[in-house]
Amino acid sequence: MSDVQQILADLVAFPSVCRTPNGAIVAYVREHLARHGIAAQIIPGPEGDRSNLFATLGPREVPGYILSAHLDVVPAPAAGWTGDPFRLRRAGDRLIGRGAVDMKGFVACLLATLPEIGRDLQRPLHIALSYDEEVGCVGVRHLIARLPEFCAPPLGCIVGEPSDLHPVLRHKGKVAGRLIVRGRAGHSSRPDLAENAVHHAADLVGLVRDLHERLSREGPFHPAFEPPASTLQVGVIAGGTSVNVVPDQCAIDWEARAIPGTDPMALHAALEEAIAAWLAPLQAEGRPVQVESEVLSGYPALDLPDHADLRAMAEDLSGREARGAVSFGTEAGLYQAAGIPAIICGPGSIAQAHKPDEFIAAADLDACCAMLRRLAARLR
Structure with missing residues (x-):
């Protein structure tokens, strides 16, 4: 194996599945950096068993560029x-x-x-590695909050998510939530004496669908995306214990994907408003129906202007034209929200992610290494 392939083999061997401890892989990266004389900052998260890592190549006191990645992976069922x-x-x-x-x-x-890439830099390259990106960009928030301690305000951030090394300017924002419907249990032979939480949950699924369809018809729209409007969908619904028991509880997990210019939390608020209007007449009748709402995760959209300097630089470094938008989300929107211009540009295809026999081509690794060398040469 080449050096990059051997390092990839080492990294893959750490089963750093999201929501699990990541101390071993963070220690590996830290030790690798130390062998090259680079000190790393370890930034623990509140979970207590997961950390981010931040390191600087070159002078910290002048503005440079962040190279951002996450160390967690999705589960790999057999x-x-x-x-x-x-x-x-x-x-x-x-x-x-x-x-x-x-x-x-x-x-x-x-x-x-x-x-x-670490030699003789006049402007720095910062390596920012995060945890639990796959469950809502959790860890990077703690890293971004502490950036002023570690470096001068960065000029930009390249998030190395797989994009076939095409720079990507935009992605949608997201909010995911859970609704818990509570009713009253009873025997299925007397449903008139109970309050069926699953039936009510079906009405709430309809509200999610109705809001999605309204956005699809009325917009707002962004032509760079497919579909061009914000979207909502229900992904999980769970309730009931037996067919002869009227269920008193049902949970619905839903998500919204918001085009740039639409706050994902505005879609959450619109859904909660619709739920309140649906619930009011039931409660006015004295029926024991309640709906609890919880936000599970969320992140803002990415929207880098077409004329941004970072776009021109990324196209020059990668040798590939920018793409206007992708459908998946990344940490780039959080960097942008913190005032740091951000772009997506990484090796391999997103079509291979999150599936059995996930792979990257060896040639893609070589092309990415060449891009990083060109970036370093620009900063010397």
């Missing part, structure tokens, strides 16, 4: 895999393993090129 998900293997040009493309491939490129 079904569909043709080998151990946490042991990198090669099939032709494909390097197969959980996280190979999303997004340990980019991290491997960063670590493999350290001896070259």
Whole structure:
């Protein structure tokens, strides 16, 4: 294996699944940086068993660029895999393993090129590695909050999510929530004496669908996206214990994807308003129906202007034209919300992520390493 492939194999071997401790992989990265004389800041999260990592190549006191990635991966259930998900293997040009493309491939490129990209920089490169990105961009928030302690205000951020090395300017924002409907249990032979929470939950699913359809008809619209409007959908519904028991509880997990210019929380507020209007007449009749609402996760949209300097730089470095928008979300919107221009540009295809036998092509790693060398040369 080449150096970058060996480092990727090392990284894949850490089963750093989201919502689990990540101390081992953080220690590996920290030790790798230390061997090249680079000190890393470890930024623990409130969970107590997960941390972010931040390191600087070059002078900290002048503005530079952040290279951002996450160390967590989605789970890898056995079904569909043709080998151990946490042991990198090669099939032709494909390097197969959980996280190979999303997004340990980019991290491997960063670590493999350290001896070259860290030399004689007049402006710094910052390495920012986060945890629990896959469950709502959780860890990076704590890292971003502490950036003023670690470096001068950055000029920009490149988030190395898989984009076939095409710079990406925009993605939708997101909010995910849970609704818990509470009614009154009873025997199914006397539903008139109970309050069926699953039936009421079906009405709330209809409210989510209705709001989605209204946005699809009326907008606002953004032509860079497919679909061009904000969206809502229900992903999980769970309630009841037996067919002969009227259920007293039902939970609904839903999400909204908001185009740039629409606050995801505004969609949450619109849904809560519709639920309140639906619930009011039931409670006025004295019926024991309640709805609890919880926000599970969320992040803002990314919306880098077409004329941004960061776009021109990323196109020059990657040698590939920018793409207007992608459908998946990233940490880039959070960097932008913090006042740091951000763009997505990383190796491999998102089409290979989150599936059995996830892979990245060896040639994609080589192309990303070349891009990082060009970035470092620009900053010397």
